[in-house]
Amino acid sequence: MxxxxxxxxxxxxxxxxxxxxxxxxxxxxxxxxxxxxxxxxxxxxxxxxxxxxxxxxxxxxxxxxxxxxxxxxxxxxxxxxxxxxxxxxxxxxxxxxxxxxxxxxxxxxxxxxxxxxxxxxxxxxxxxxxxxxxxxxTEVTAPRNLITPVIEGVAKVGVPLTVKPGDWAGATDISYQWEADGAAVSGATGESFVPVAGNIGDVITCVVTAANDSFTTAAETAGTAAVIA
Incomplete structure (x- = not known):
């Protein structure tokens, strides 16, 4: 090491x-x-x-x-x-x-x-x-979101959605948590998410969390349209 x-x-x-x-x-x-x-x-x-x-x-x-x-x-x-x-x-x-x-x-x-x-x-x-x-x-400060994260793609079953994390100041690491109607989707922690049949009617968002060694800051995307079949 x-x-x-x-x-x-x-x-x-x-x-x-x-x-x-x-x-x-x-x-x-x-x-x-x-x-x-x-x-x-x-x-x-x-x-x-x-x-x-x-x-x-x-x-x-x-x-x-x-x-x-x-x-x-x-x-x-x-x-x-x-x-x-x-x-x-x-x-x-x-x-x-x-x-x-x-x-x-x-x-x-x-x-x-x-x-x-x-x-x-x-x-x-x-x-x-x-x-x-x-x-x-300065001393170490919390990450600051400069450009808001955004989801790209069509909210449709089987069609991938991707998140652009935006731009951040003071961040060494970025992580993701996808949500359906405000509830975290288990295991959905990558840069993309594929809606399934159970998501029909859900509004999809993604919480992007930026971190350095001392602090974390989260920013949430705007929601998609309701997922369609």
């Missing part, structure tokens, strides 16, 4: 709010590469005529939190695209949430938003933010 606790970056979530509306975060979708804020420490020379051993001396200067950058799939005219174009010159609050439920929160300004549209590859965009002040790292 491995003794490391590290993990891949999958599950990271970027959200941005305007400082004028600090509780209204916008989820930035389709991010695939993240460079979080990083400290850079200045040093100030303090050498003087009696510095020991004719050696230069230094004292600590200011710390710069630098830049943060995010690469994402570019969808022209999407909600994310329009939002990132709209934040020029505005004070921002940024929340980076890792899959384990820890977040880095910081103040920033948009430095650049560049898009690339190659002839033979996917369209991408790069957002660069200038960090202002010191970022704050």
């Amino acid at each position: 491995s003794d490391t606790e590290t993990a891949i970056g999958y599950g990271h979530v970027l959200e941005i709010a305007l400082a004028s509306g600090p509780s209204a975060f916008t989820y930035i979708r389709e991010v695939f590469d993240v460079t979080p804020p990083a400290d850079s420490d200045d040093t100030v020379e303090a050498t003087h005529m009696q510095s020991p051993g004719r050696r230069r001396e230094y004292i600590a200067g200011l710390t710069d939190s630098g830049e943060a950058s995010y690469e994402m799939n570019y969808v022209p005219g999407s909600e994310t695209d329009r939002f990132l174009r709209s934040i020029r010159g505005k004070k921002l609050i940024v929340r980076d949430t890792f899959a384990n439920g820890v977040s880095i929160v910081y103040n920033a300004l948009r430095q650049s938003y560049e898009t690339a549209v190659p002839v033979d590859d996917r369209k991408t965009a790069t957002l660069t933010l200038k960090v202002s002040g010191e970022p704050y790292m």
Whole structure:
């Protein structure tokens, strides 16, 4: 068994709010590469005529939190695209949430938003933010549902229904429980469910539960139409 606790970056979530509306975060979708804020420490020379051993001396200067950058799939005219174009010159609050439920929160300004549209590859965009002040790292928090789970398919006997779990912040694991008229269906804990004759007339839902090492959060889909034969 491995003794490391590290993990891949999958599950990271970027959200941005305007400082004028600090509780209204916008989820930035389709991010695939993240460079979080990083400290850079200045040093100030303090050498003087009696510095020991004719050696230069230094004292600590200011710390710069630098830049943060995010690469994402570019969808022209999407909600994310329009939002990132709209934040020029505005004070921002940024929340980076890792899959384990820890977040880095910081103040920033948009430095650049560049898009690339190659002839033979996917369209991408790069957002660069200038960090202002010191970022704050939170404790582990419960998973947050960003996009509600949804059931796809026709509610008909013998026809598979599938659930899209939605998007979550701070989750390392997703589990499922299908329900018929609000009652859990025994053993129905996968991403799909096939109604049987006994489900005729039932409304099918699925409870999706996201978890990290400390917390769980559940979100339920909307119900299907009543199952038909």
